[in-house]
Amino acid sequence: MSRRIGAVIGLLLLAPFIGEFLLGNVTADMLAYAFLFIPLYGCGAVLVRELGRRTGSGWPGMALLAVAYALIEEGPVDQLLWNDSYAGHDYLAGPSYLPALGMSVELTQTIVALHAVWSICVPIAIVETFEPSRQPWLGRIGLTVVGLVFALGAGLVFWGNYAEEHFLATPAQLIWITVVIVAFIVAAFQVRRLPRRPVAGVAPSPWVAFVLALVLTTAFWGPMVLVTAQWYEWVGVAVWCAVAGLGLAIISRWSRQQGWNQRHIFALGAGATMTYLWLAFPLRPELGGSLALDLATNTGCALVALTVLGLAWRSLRRHEQTTIASAAEPLTV
Template sequence: MRRIAPAIGLFFLAPLIAEFLLGNLPVSLLFALMILAPLYGAGALLIREVVRRTGRGWPSIIVLGLAYAVFEEGVTTQSLFNPNYANAHLLDHGYVPALGLSVPWTLGVLALHAVWSIGVPIGLTESLVLDRPRTPWLGKLGLTVTAVLFALGSVATTAMQLYQDDFVASVPQFVGVAVAIVVFVAVAMTFRPAARQVDSVNRVDSNAIRVVTSRTAPNPWWVGAFAFVTGTAFRLLPDGIPAWLNVAGLLVLAAIVIAVVRHWSHQTGWGDSHRFALVAGAMVCYAVHSFIETPVMPVSPAIDHTGDVVFSLAALVTLALTARRLRRHAAASTVEEAGVAPARR
């Protein structure tokens, strides 16, 4: 149980963050976890296990998260192509008839799933498992069971959507979805296995060593604030502005986040606390946004905001406990290193 506990935690954490912390589903639909966990949870778990088993890192996780997003929104819910999905008029803004989709909605929902549905739950769970954050958590049997659960969750979600709305995308659209998934998976596998860091300015060009600049990584609080601000800007980017201005805003935000995080991650001292800060900032962004999010199922304001409060408090408590564990782990590691230093000399 100790070995698979992180996997079980991620299995349920992914849908809780993706749908309930966001405020997209009210607390009265908490029973929907039985269907959402096999889709979101098993999907995040499979991505995490594939990446860690191949020794790759966060770029691969995020790109595979994009592949997952294309699958969910292009196959199971078909929200990329359904003009009447959830009566939300998602395709009214920036619609491209040749593709049968809205560019702002497509970019936004893909980023949302890659970061919050996949990346944030994986990052939070790994921050809680300090003794083996980047090692596999499942064996062959566990992977098989997870894959089966993901297939069942995908079928169940698709069946429920078709029961509510008989819309079915065209064959060319499904072909485009399949091609996009294959491309994202291929790109994710092109990233080299994660390399160990060396604090040096002059070490270059080695498959086993990643250069770390002499600059010191910023305080984790600044990293968390950056994640919160950029995440909030992403969530609040207005639909009322011209479509291509909206698209430009999404792309600029993505470029800024990628460039800044990549720059910071190559600086001296970048570590678990900084990665956790990114997760924490993104989660707090979701918690704050939940109070203005309109649930897909109409409920009374009392039920809606009760769920917002419950899930936001649960998120804050979880983040506080995780931060405490990280501080204790870092302190223990410092004491251990200080204790063995004389022996090394």
């Protein structure tokens, strides 16, 4: 029980840490904002993990729920998908802006990547390495409390943004994004019914999975951050599609091969984490601030991330050794 509660607390803290601080989006002087990040990011990640494990939909279901989370946070909650002056920035401006929807294709893709992968799936992959049981960590009461805190956090973020921005999407925009969110949630609960036929062959080394995650996520983020010319925007949209499609195809195949285990899942999460680790340095915080504070925050967060990854790897090896030792014990005295 204590290990499961510890895993819940770890996920509550790790999701906002990776989602905001490791990315370099905020600096150390904004630690006070964690009281908003934890209910939204942390509780969101716990809800996705618990619902995925309770329904038996596993990682495919959790990934779909993570996309729904991304659209909830940046859609109805903080309105970033449609706000052309969010936090003093016009993130919608650019060649991929679609006037009919009032949205940017590039921004929408970026939001899905930011939150579905790094805010939700990566923290779950790392924390489940400490507690690899596929069983739920919370009972019904605990899950209900987490859900209520998530709703409260989402409400506070919505209220705070509206009080500052005085922006609200049109009813049509809110209706269709709600339809899309519901579709992803329904798909997440139904995905367990799909057959997952084994694939011949042996899954590659976890190090190969680590390199795959690092290379693919760097291929997406690197040019998008370093190339600022408008001509790259539609190229970046194509790169996002290529990276997502290739990554899903490869992981889907490997995960159905013999030998695929938690080491591979951790390796994918670690590779994606390393991309955020280097990305934070050329990326400036959303609200600005001194370069010295930014560099100090990024360096500190990088050290914390490397420590967490090291502890997760050691915990995984210790768990594997314990499992092997238990299996080797005689069944009779």
